[in-house]
Amino acid sequence: PLAQTDMDTFLDMYNINAVGALRVCKGVWDALQPGSVIINISSEAGSIGACERQQEYAYCMSKAAMNMGAKIMSNELAARPVKVVNLHPGWMRTVMGGPVAAQRTDLSVSPE
Numbered sequence: 001p002l003a004q005t006d007m008d009t010f011l012d013m014y015n016i017n018a019v020g021a022l023r024v025c026k027g028v029w030d031a032l033q034p035g036s037v038i039i040n041i042s043s044e045a046g047s048i049g050a051c052e053r054q055q056e057y058a059y060c061m062s063k064a065a066m067n068m069g070a071k072i073m074s075n076e077l078a079a080r081p082v083k084v085v086n087l088h089p090g091w092m093r094t095v096m097g098g099p100v101a102a103q104r105t106d107l108s109v110s111p112e
């Protein structure tokens with residue numbers, strides 16, 4: 001919940017999820033040739049329209065920001081033409097996915 005959100009941790013997550021993707025692309029900018037494809041791993045958590053969450057501000061907002069950055073980059077790179085694609089693999093059966101993800105194999109996805 002917001003009352004318990006540590007803003008320094010929030011900024012770290014934003015820096016990793018949103019700005020990190022841009023840093024990587026900036027680092028390879030000159031190597032992007034026509035036909036290149038940039039693939040970002042996003043999350044349903046970054047969808048504004050589908051959001052039903054009541055917490056996890058940092059994660060959700062950082063993924064929404066990453067999605068917007070990818071859209072702007074897609075607009076910029078369209079003339080080259082370089083494609084930018086965001087994928088969200090679903091609820092992963094990992095530590096981050098939590099113990100319920102391991103139990104709900106009908107709703108979660110194996111990393112393999």
